Amino acid sequence: MELPERASIIEVGPRDGLQNERNFVETAAKIEFIKKLKKAGFQEMELTSFVSPKWVPQMKDSEEILASCLDATRNFVLTPNERGIQRLLETSCRNTAVFVGVSDTFNQKNINKTTAESLDELKPLIRDLKNKGYFVRACISTAFYCPYEGKVDEQDVLAVCEKFEEFGVDELSVADTIGMATPKEVFELFSLLKHRLRSATLLTAHFHDTRGLGLANIFSALQAGVNRFDASAGGLGGCPFAPGASGNVATEDVLHMLSSMGIQTGIQMEPLLEAVDYISRHVAKPIESRQYRLARNAGIFS
Amino acid sequence: MELPERASIIEVGPRDGLQNERNFVETAAKIEFIKKLKKAGFQEMELTSFVSPKWVPQMKDSEEILASCLDATRNFVLTPNERGIQRLLETSCRNTAVFVGVSDTFNQKNINKTTAESLDELKPLIRDLKNKGYFVRACISTAFYCPYEGKVDEQDVLAVCEKFEEFGVDELSVADTIGMATPKEVFELFSLLKHRLRSATLLTAHFHDTRGLGLANIFSALQAGVNRFDASAGGLGGCPFAPGASGNVATEDVLHMLSSMGIQTGIQMEPLLEAVDYISRHVAKPIESRQYRLARNAGIFS
Incomplete structure (x- = not known):
């Protein structure tokens, strides 16, 4: 069994995690959370998103977050459309995340476009960003199952990934949006993608723990040669547009x-758990990660 | 990636699960739980144990359990010593489980003997049971980590397994008693055991979910060729003598x-979840398995 010697964890808690919290988390608390996470050593993090504050009020403070948290590491802002990208261009952030669902129905329910329409819209935008020297991460939703269409075809996922490669993206983050992928499917899809995509394209796996398979799926992806994983501190998050979806796989359990x-990941457990403990006081969702619970049981947090 | 086509799940909830419940679970509730589990299709189950009612009052009703629950399937009683085996011989149950810890300190804290002393005591007892035609399952505790001694050497585990083979046991259930094994260690140990033990000896893996790695470890063991897994309905259980240990991996999540x-396992999810729902009303520990929670969230249980 061959496993990579090093892996990168892309912390998505401040964006993908908090985005799904019902009650507004104060801007100061978000900034403190991000700063505590950075102390743990993350070199890549989704900080916030440029979306309509009408649709996602939780992210209405994204400019403020960026003003306080940008640094020399790779900080992402999710920009789902042209308007979001325009807002990004007005900041000093040089890393963006765009997204598309492989399943048409999912994509339409999220952004009112078919997958092909989304790709057509993104093509010139990504090319422009690349010409300007931006790092572009493409998040591929419903890469295994769609809550409306069921099983998604591997070849459709590959086709979307190849389109993004053609547009010049730096990274593909391939997601099991509703936590239904099995370790076997994970190995098969990522083996295919590793084989067919350019080695220069960063390939990242994004799992949800809905059915308890988050860690098993990461273990499987490692065997397929993947060494980049999205994870959310405290297991915060889940997709509000995907019925039945629950939390992202918890960063601290992935790290363990x-x-x-x-x-090797370069991330330290203790400051990570301190960040989780901090944000636990600002969110409604109870923190269920094993590492945080073990630390609490051991009396490390009260 | 090669995975077995079929696997057996040995349900240990009625014994290993309930044994760790603080409050006595009424005998009638235990019997109903077992009967509901049997409706799900289990062919192998740990029903109870013959231990001192002074030390484990939860198991004081073991004769009553057997009187109501024995059937044509493989029903195990845990018999940790000669006295337990004597009690077994007075019943019509023909399947027993004995156990030993690979770590001396763990074994001494559990049964006041070194591992070698335990093996010496068990040798004539197992031979006698085999001569009488009993099915003997040997449970190997602390096969990865000991809460007192730390990492356990693979060669020590192999040596204990080979001793049991020499005594004539039918099955070896190799356990990560405190839930510290990594998927990598699981693959390595079970690959070694598969390679070195006789193919006629049934090899079973027993995982706890303390650090959330239960399913990842099962997925890893499958890759090492293991196709038998202990699991506990509802994730009940954990070892009271192992500080920090928490629940067994939940049968319904393994089945999923x-x-x-x-x-293929021959087990049906719906009646299994009904058994979990039933016992949830008789135990203090909240049921945290994903399958049961998803079913509850979907309104299947109220």
Whole structure:
């Protein structure tokens, strides 16, 4: 069994995690959360998103977040459309995340476009961003199952990934949006993508823990040669547009699994758990990660 | 990636699960739980244990349980010592489980003997049971980590397994008692055991979900060729003598993972969840398995 020696964790809690909290989390608390996370050593993080404050009021403070949190590491802002990208261009952030669902129905329910229409819209925008020297991350939703259409075809996922490669993206983050992928499907899809995509394209796996398979799926993806994983501190998040979806796989549990197998990430557990403990006081969702619970049971947090 | 086509789940909830419940679960409730589990299709189950009612009052009704629940399937009683085996011989149950810890300190804290002393005591007892035609399952505790001694050497686990083989046991259930094994260690140990033990000896993996790695470890063991897994309905249980240990991996989550990868088990989800729902009303520990929670969220149980 061959596993990578090093892996990168892309922390998505401040964006993908908090975006799904019903009650507004104060801007100061978001900034403190991000700063505490940065102390743990993350070099890549989704900070916020440029979306309509009418649709996602939780992200209405994105400019303020950026003003306080940008630094020399790779900080992403999710920009789902042209308007979002325009807002990005007015900041000093140089890393963006765009997204598309492989399933038409999912994509339409999220952004009122078919998958092909989304790709057509993104093509000139991504090319422009690349010409300006931006790092572009493409998030591929419903890469395994769609809540409306069921099983998604591997070839459709590959086709979307190849389109994004053609547009010049730097990274593909391939997501099991509703937490239904099995470890076997994960190995098969990521083996195919590793084989067919350019080695220069960063390939990232994004799992939800809805059915408890988040860590098993990461273990499987590692075997397919993937060494980049999205994760959300405290397991915050889940997709509000995907019925039945629950939290992202918790960063601290991913970190434990990787570290315990000798895979280096550069992330420290203790400050990470301190960030989780901090944000736990500002969110409604109880923190259920094993590492945080073990730390609490051991009396480390009260 | 090669995975087995079929796998067996040995349900340990009525014994290993309930044994760790603080409050006595009424005998009638235990019997109803077992009967509901049997409706789900289990062919192998740990029903109870013959231990001192002074030490484990939860198991004081073991004869009553057997009187009501024995049937043509493989029903195990845990018999940790000679006295337990004597009690077994007075019943019509023909399947027993003995156990030993690979770590001396763990074994001494559990049964006041070194591992070697335990094996010496068990040798003539197992031979006698085999001569009488009993099915003997040997449970190997602390096969990865010991809460007192730390990492356990693979060669020590192999040596204990080989001893049991020499005594004539039918099955070896190799356990990560405190839920610290990594998927990598699981693959390595079970690959070694598969390679070195006789193919006629049934090899079973027993995982706890303390650090959320239960399913990842089962997925890893499957890749090492293991196709037998202990699991506890509702994730009940954990070892009271192992500080920090928490629940067994939940049968319904194991079943979901196996079924979703096309691995046949002969177990039905719906009656299994009904058994979990039933016992949830008789235990203090909240049921945290994903399958039960998804079913509750979907309004299947109220």
